[in-house]
């Protein structure tokens with residue numbers, strides 16, 4: 109009998125989207141033999157929707173990823189065509205970098221990086237099956253209360269019947285492709301994005317493909333279900349694209365990029381990103397568009413019941429905006445180039461699944477788009493994904509060892525959210541294979557921690573999108589200090605070079621020294637000083653004051669004091685910015701640091717992964733249900749589970765103190781940093 113293809117790898121990555129690329133690069137850069145599968149090798153790091161990387165809170169994710177040793181920041185610095193720092197009129201916590209990519213160049217540059225990475229192979233093939241083994245175990249003895257809680261859950265949510273299946277422990281040892289080829293692996297990462305059983309819809313049209321007509325993956329879901337994984341179905345949508353040569357820009361407002369450009373990656377020399385940028389254009393829909401949409405709303409699959417899955421609340425379609433805000437006749441549309449080698453333009457704000465003829469009429473009702481020629485229709489896409497509460501904080505399935513997941517597959521939305529999770533899943537796959545501790549970032553260390561903690565802790569019935577308001581410590585987790593917060597961790601994992609780490613350490617020292625100098629340098633209420641203050645519309649000094657105190661005045665900052673601070677050392681712009689922020693916001697920063705210490709205390713109270721909460725008297729049935737489902741790693745995580753009340757947390761704390769819940773060490777709990 110002929111033998112099919114059979115190969116061995118350390119790590120298999122299923123998917124070469126934004127999550128899969130980061131996962132594959134992380135694992136391969138850590139020296140593990142890695143293979144990444146994609147249904148199309150021509151669409152690696154493909155951007156099927158908006159042309160941006162970054163934006164509010166998403167920019168934070170990219171910078172954190174960069175500080176840890178990820179690739180997205182480098183890739184967008186090579187391929188951006190416009191760049192902006194958003195929210196600059198607000199406080200530094202919400203400043204967010206956003207760059208518009210040349211989509212084709214972005215994809216090509218990432219592919220090149222993958223191809224040039226040692227230990228990494230790219231394979232175009234559809235993975236159809238997981239190879240798993242059942243791990244024999246003693247049958248779990250359940251308390252009467254636990255049985256009751258599970259029965260109540262099955263009655264409430266009959267679709268979750270596979271829960272019992274889910275409790276069988278398995279180990280993932282590889283994958284099979286549709287051709288029957290077998291790829292053995294010590295760890296597997298699922299990063300299938302929007303491709304599993306994907307279905308694209310607009311009007312009456314149904315196409316069973318992934319985005320842009322790319323092949324969907326139709327077999328893997330069954331294999332995942334057979335392994336006890338509970339699947340969800342989500343949807344998202346994209347707007348039409350038009351030919352820029354048919355757009356009348358004279359009726360639109362020009363939106364230009366920033367000068368100077370701030371690079372995404374801390375490694376990029378700012379001089380290298382000062383290049384010619386493209387303009388985007390702002391226009392608005394009007395009463396006519398709203399009328400056309402209302403008259404045809406029953407032809408939208410979103411409204412006529414054809415789409416049952418839920419979409420991202422924060423990226424509503426144009427029909428959603430019109431129907432949900434009937435008093436608002438006008439909605440912003442940004443017309444954005446898709447790249448340097450195409451005339452195709454993206455109509456940001458006009459995502460839709462209306463029929464083609466309605467889309468045309470809506471587009472042509474918009475000032476400047478009256479004669480626009482449509483290149484691609486808008487459409488919605490439905491796909492299979494998971495309830496990420498099946499994962500632990502390291503993104504490994506709780507009941508399938510060696511199987512990790514990242515990206516849109518975990519119920520998130522967005523390139524940056526995908527990349528951040530993909531990186532963490534790839535690193536943790538590598539940690540497992542190398543016998544190192546799982547690597548977890550907590551909520552006080554980064555937005556990446558917030559993202560993953562939210563996904564694995566909180567039930568969500570819609571695609572999860574990152575927002576600055578999701579972080580409790582956003583004054584500490586700024587995009588400008590991501591290198592200072594996370595490069596040390598990246599270095600410890602092995603993905604940040606000694607050279608990069610030394611650069612960050614030097615920056616830290618310079619910041620500390622300069623803050624000390626400013627706090628110890630006093631200026632008197634001299635005539636010169638009073639004149640300088642008056643020139644800068646600041647009140648005169650009553651007595652001598654330190655330079656730090658002067659910087660704290662709302663109308664002044666570190667940069668403005670250059671003329672009166674002769675002893676100032678020469679610092680680069682980023683270092684000086686840190687000095688300024690740390691001095692101006694010192695009080696707030698200290699307060700948040702105190703809150704972080706409180707938070708860490710609760711995160712440090714570890715809970716055993718195999719504990720049956722039904723054995724704890726005075727816990728409510730709902731709390732038992734939720735705690736047994738999530739199996740939180742700490743009291744801190746337990747407190748964020750919806751359905752677990754502060755009173756339940758007190759019960760857990762009392763039981764933990766009394767030794768009724770077994771106290772465990774960091775090692776037993778899976779460890780923390782790499």
Ligand SMILES: Cc1cc2nc3c(=O)[nH]c(=O)nc-3n(C[C@H](O)[C@H](O)[C@H](O)COP(=O)(O)OP(=O)(O)OC[C@H]3O[C@@H](n4cnc5c(N)ncnc54)[C@H](O)[C@@H]3O)c2cc1C
Pocket residue numbers: 122123124125126127128145146147148151152153154155156157158233234235236299300301302303304319325326328344345346423487488489514515516517520521522523526527
């Ligand atoms: C129509 C549309 C609209 C969107 N709108 C927005 C938006 O407005 N805002 C936003 O932030 N995000 C939007 N997104 C989402 C954005 O595209 C995703 O968040 C991002 O691409 C997810 O990255 P990912 O790596 O998780 O998955 P993807 O980029 O989807 O990549 C998945 C990868 O997995 C591969 N794959 C899947 N299954 C298999 C298999 N069985 N075998 C082998 N390979 C497999 C695919 O080939 C692909 O390489 C939209 C996506 C689409 C399609």
